[in-house]
Amino acid sequence: MKLVPAFAVLTTALSVEAAHAHAFLDHAVPAVGSTVATAPAQVQLFFTQGLEPAFSSATLADANGQPIATGAAVFDPQNKMEMILNLPKLPPGHYKVSWHALSVDTHRTEGSFSFDVQQ
Amino acid sequence: MQSMRFRAHAVALAMAWLAPAAALAHGFVGERFFPATILTDDPFVADEMSLPTFTVNPKGPDGSREIDLEADISKTLWPDIGITFSDQWEHLRPKGAPVATGFGTFDSELDWQFFKNAAHEATLMTGVNVSWAHTGRVQALGADDFTTVSPLLDFGKGFGDLPDSMPWLRPFAVTGNFSYDFPTKTESAGNPNPNNVNYGFAFEYSLPYLEQNVKDIGLRPPFSQMIPLVEVSYSTALNRGQGGQTIGTVQPGIIWSGQYFQIGAEAIIPATRQTGNGYGGLVQLHFYLDDIFPNSFGRPLFGSLP
Numbered sequence: 001m002k003l004v005p006a007f008a009v010l011t012t013a014l015s016v017e018a019a020h021a022h023a024f025l026d027h028a029v030p031a032v033g034s035t036v037a038t039a040p041a042q043v044q045l046f047f048t049q050g051l052e053p054a055f056s057s058a059t060l061a062d063a064n065g066q067p068i069a070t071g072a073a074v075f076d077p078q079n080k081m082e083m084i085l086n087l088p089k090l091p092p093g094h095y096k097v098s099w100h101a102l103s104v105d106t107h108r109t110e111g112s113f114s115f116d117v118q119q
Numbered sequence: 120m121q122s123m124r125f126r127a128h129a130v131a132l133a134m135a136w137l138a139p140a141a142a143l144a145h146g147f148v149g150e151r152f153f154p155a156t157i158l159t160d161d162p163f164v165a166d167e168m169s170l171p172t173f174t175v176n177p178k179g180p181d182g183s184r185e186i187d188l189e190a191d192i193s194k195t196l197w198p199d200i201g202i203t204f205s206d207q208w209e210h211l212r213p214k215g216a217p218v219a220t221g222f223g224t225f226d227s228e229l230d231w232q233f234f235k236n237a238a239h240e241a242t243l244m245t246g247v248n249v250s251w252a253h254t255g256r257v258q259a260l261g262a263d264d265f266t267t268v269s270p271l272l273d274f275g276k277g278f279g280d281l282p283d284s285m286p287w288l289r290p291f292a293v294t295g296n297f298s299y300d301f302p303t304k305t306e307s308a309g310n311p312n313p314n315n316v317n318y319g320f321a322f323e324y325s326l327p328y329l330e331q332n333v334k335d336i337g338l339r340p341p342f343s344q345m346i347p348l349v350e351v352s353y354s355t356a357l358n359r360g361q362g363g364q365t366i367g368t369v370q371p372g373i374i375w376s377g378q379y380f381q382i383g384a385e386a387i388i389p390a391t392r393q394t395g396n397g398y399g400g401l402v403q404l405h406f407y408l409d410d411i412f413p414n415s416f417g418r419p420l421f422g423s424l425p
Binding site (some may be wrong): 028 | 331414
């Protein structure tokens with residue numbers, strides 16, 4: 001089988017090139033699609049890959065799609081896999097978080113999810 | 120055999136080649152990630168490789184059993200234009216006759232992904248597939264002694280744009296393909312080579328989309344990375360005495376998608392009497408070369424990304 005040389009080349013090349021990949025959302029606090037009893041002070045986004053902070057961001061909108069003023073997303077310098085969006089005091093309602101991420105190897109991903117605040 | 124040797128060398132050369140940086144994503148439209156489907160063509164140009172796809176086919180109408188070992192590799196030329204080469208080694212056990220082995224017909228495909236709508240998770244791709252004459256064992260395995268040119272149109276649509284009132288439907292996505300065969304010979308060894316229309320669909324339910332965009336239901340790897348799907352593919356002859364004859368399969372299965380590769384497995388169920396009898400199955404290992412080689416082979420040869 002001549003497939004073997006190609007596979008050998010692939011695995012060899014894998015070992016010599018530092019590989020990174022697309023950054024996916026691993027989980028978030030508040031959780032995706034969750035309902036929280038009290039308004040959170042921040043949204044924490046945990047990714048599967050390290051991000052480029054200068055080119056990664058998150059925004060918040062209310063149930064009508066109107067943007068809510070937040071600070072810029074911040075990163076822990078020791079952990080570029082976590083993005084934090086500090087929030088103002090949120091009244092009860094439905095909110096949508098939208099994020100854009102640029103992983104450290106320049107792959108772009110984006111996503112959004114909602115959460116509800118009860119009171 | 121010659122083509123496989125050539126491709127192995129081509130891969131080796133390509134791996135050694137280093138290109139200026141520019142990022143590219145496989146299978147993404149907006150927030151939607153579409154996996155590389157197995158039976159049907161997916162509507163993306165990408166840097167990716169399936170190695171191998173191991174298939175145990177259902178028994179043919181004549182009682183024969185075929186096992187295939189296939190490889191394919193796709194390379195982006197420009198960000199939205201790419202090529203794919205594929206071939207397979209076949210092991211055919213005819214009923215009451217000796218086993219025959221060898222390579223099947225060598226295929227190549229040039230594609231242009233000309234439409235993307237991120238908000239609606241929609242994409243369209245057109246292209247042309249060419250199955251090359253005399254690139255496999257013609258008499259023993261039935262490989263083509265004629266070239267077939269097949270213009271194609273593929274589409275992909277995710278349903279993440281459905282309203283929040285239908286959350287459980289938002290992880291759904293559909294991809295599909297249509298093509299038309301123009302054989303360069305009207306018959307081979309007395310058998311007609313009709314024009315065929317080919318059509319296939321993949322119906323996917325993305326658990327990663329559910330977890331990341333709709334509702335965190337607590338799935339953890341590997342389940343949070345699985346995409347159950349059903350693929351169907353048919354080919355209907357249109358003329359030369361074969362008009363209306365349809366072959367096709369229905370293939371329920373699952374794809375697990377990781378950071379650098381995906382693994383897929385599907386059952387194969389013949390959809391028509393002409394297709395065969397019983398059941399078959401396949402497994403595939405598929406590499407995301409744009410993630411494995413982000414600074415070299417995994418980038419388009421020409422052009423830059425927006």
